[in-house]
Every structure is written in structure tokens, then in C-alpha cells.
Amino acid sequence: MLIGVLLIPTALLAAEWTGSIQGFNCVTQGKVCPVGKEDPMAAAEKVFVLYMDKDGKYFFLPNVDRAVLARHLNTTIKVIGDMDDKYKAIHVKEIHAQAGNKWRKTWSIDLQDEIYTDVMGSHPLKRGR
Numbered sequence: 001m002l003i004g005v006l007l008i009p010t011a012l013l014a015a016e017w018t019g020s021i022q023g024f025n026c027v028t029q030g031k032v033c034p035v036g037k038e039d040p041m042a043a044a045e046k047v048f049v050l051y052m053d054k055d056g057k058y059f060f061l062p063n064v065d066r067a068v069l070a071r072h073l074n075t076t077i078k079v080i081g082d083m084d085d086k087y088k089a090i091h092v093k094e095i096h097a098q099a100g101n102k103w104r105k106t107w108s109i110d111l112q113d114e115i116y117t118d119v120m121g122s123h124p125l126k127r128g129r
Helices: 024-028 038-044 066-071 109-120
Strands: 015-023 048-052 057-060 076-084 089-099 102-108
Touching: 015 024, 015 057, 024 048, 048 066, 057 089, 089 109, 102 109
Parallel strands: none
Antiparallel strands: 015 048, 015 076, 048 057, 076 089, 089 102
């Protein structure tokens, strides 16, 4: 009797990572973005990453707008999405910010798409569907 094994590519399985949003330049220079100076830091920094303090890893979040990431600078967040190991990137589905002992969803791709539709009447990438 043959026993079949269902193989599911790991890219299809969403996972979660917890870390803080930091400027790419700070991370690559081994520094933490200055606490209390988030606005000037956000103005000076062009790229933000999810920094994993425990192991020093960082990941790009290419599908999240820079303004959303800047708002979370120096904040502990949980990201849910799909990893792309080749590019050290996570395709984010949701962002949750820590508020005391609780997590609060602050961004998701679904919420962003809903805003596009509500404000603009349709989503620019979903027209004609």
C-alpha cells in the first residue's frame, strides 16, 4: 500500500514574528533608533525594517507603506505574513502593536484595501475584476 504525503510549500503558510520597527541604517550600523526622537528619525530614514532584538535579525516589509512603519518606530509589534527567505522580506498580512498586555491590530492588507474602496470608490489594483 502506498502512503501519500501532502507537501505544502512553506511560503503558503502565514507565520508571525515579534520585534520592533527600526531604521535600516540604524540596524546595519548596530544602533537603536533614538528613543524620543522618532519624528526627526522618521524624516531622515528612508527604509524601515522589523528588527528582532533577540537574535539581531531584521526583515524588510515591502508591502507596508513607509508612513505606517514610521508610525511604529521603536514600538514592539507582531507581524503576520509570509516569509521570502531569498530577500529577507515578509509579505505582511497584519500588524499588531503592543498596548500594555494586549495586542491591537493597527494595519492589515484587508483594512487598507477597504479604505481604498471607501475613499476612492474602487481599488486601483482591482479595477475591472
